[in-house]
Amino acid sequence: MTDSSVAGRSGMPTRWRVLTIVVAVALVAAVATWLVIRPSEPSVGPTPSPTSVTVPPSATPSQSVSPSSVPSTTADAKYADCDPIDAEGFVPDTFRMDNPEADERVLSLGLDADGNIAAPPMDQPRTASWWNQGPRPGSDSGKVVMSIHTYRNGGALGNEMYDDAGANLVPGDLIKIEGADGRTACYEFVEASKIWVDEYDVDSDVMVDFEGDPLLTMVICWDFDRETEIWDSRILFYAEPVSL
Template sequence: MIGLAATAPDPVGPPPQPDAAAAPPSLLSPLADEPTTPDPTPSGADASPTTGADHGKARSARSLHNGELGSAATRPSPSPTLAGMPRSQPARIKIPRIGVDAPTAPVGLDRNQQIAVPPLNQPKTAGWYQLGPSPGEVGTAVVVGHVDSRATGRAVFFRLGTLKPGDTIEVPRKDGKTARFIVDGVARYPKKKLPLKAVYGHTGKAQLRVITCGGDYDKAAKSYKDNIVVFATLAL
C-alpha cells in the first residue's frame, strides 16, 4: 500500500475521487495474491548504482505505510518481441488534464526497507522508483507523489483521481525523449487491500502506475485511508 500522509494542519478536504466508471472491472477487485518481487538491477549509463544491501532491501519491500511505498513493480528482462524504450531516468511528469508539470526525483528504499517518497518539504516533486523500470521501458514503472502538505495545501497529485481513460501522461526523460502514456483506468483501493499484482505486476507491455492517497482522512493516523492508482500504457 501507499501511505503518503496528509500534512496540512487541516486537510484541504478529500482529494477528488475517481469515478467508478473510470476503472475497468479487472482493476476494481482486490487480488489475494502474494506481491511480485521487484528486480532491483537497473541498467543503462544514467541509472543510479545499487549496492548489495540495496538488492536485499528491494526483495523484502512489501508495503508503503506513513509515507513509504511497498511491493514495487517487477522489472522483467527486456524481450525483443516487446515494444518499449531504452532505460533512461525521468526528468519530469506532465499530466495536462490536471495541470501537473512537476520534476521527478529517483527514490529507492528507506531504513524500513520500504520504497521512499519525496521529502515532505518537496510536495510538488514526484518520486520515481529507480529500482524498477524507467517510464517507457518494458515493465511497470512506478511514480508516487503526495496529495497535500502543510506548506502548500494541495500537493503534486491532489487531482489525480479526476483522470479518465484516454487522458495522457508525458514523462520527459534525461535521454531527451518523452515517454507518452495513455490512461487505461483509475481506481481507488483501501490501503490494506491494494491488489499488488494488478498494480505492480508485469503485463508484457511498457506501463506506468501513478499513485497517491485518497478516500477519507484518518485524523488519528494522520493519513488518508485509501490509495488512488492510475493505470497507463505507453503509446507507440
C-alpha cells in the same frame, strides 16, 4: 364523210400517245437528274457498346483510394515528441500533464526507511518520485511506478488529480515523462483504482510488476484518518504507453 370520221378517230390517240411519250421522257430525265444531284445519306452502323468507347488519357478518371490507405499528411501535434518504447527505457527527470496541468520534476528514489517505495520529500507538493528498482519509463514491459503527494488540507498535486467523486483525469489524457537524454515516453490515462492499505496483497501485481504489459502507475495517498493520522488507501492511476 366516212374517211374523215376515221381520220378524226385515229388522230386523237396518236396525239395522246405522243404526249404520253414526251411526259414519260421528261419524268425519266427528271428522275435521273434528281438521282445525280441528291445529297448522299450517312451510312448507319451499330451503336458502339460502352466498353468499346475510347476515353482520352486526359479524361480518364483517377483511381479511387480507400480512406485507410491514404497516408496522413499531418501528425498529431500532441504526439510529435513521443519516442517509441524499447527494452531499456530511460531514467526520468521531468513529467508533464495537461489535466491537471503540471510540469514538474521527477526524483529517482528507491525504498524508504520502512522498506516502502519512497515518496518525494514532504515539502515538495508537486514533485514525483520514480521507483528506481522497477521498470524504467519507456520500457516495453512491467509497471513504471511514480509516487506523488496528497496533503491532508489540500495544496498538493495529488489533491488535483483525485477527489471524492473520483479521478479528475479522463481516459485519453496524455502524460509525458522526459529523460535527461532527451527521450520522451508518452502514456495515455486509462483508469484509476483504489486499494485499501490493510487489504493490499504484497504478492499481487496491482502496483509492482516487472514482466507484464508496459504500464505507468502513478500512486497517491487517499482517505486520511485524522485520528490515526494514517492514509488508509492508495489511488493508482494507470496509463498505457502510446503506440507509435
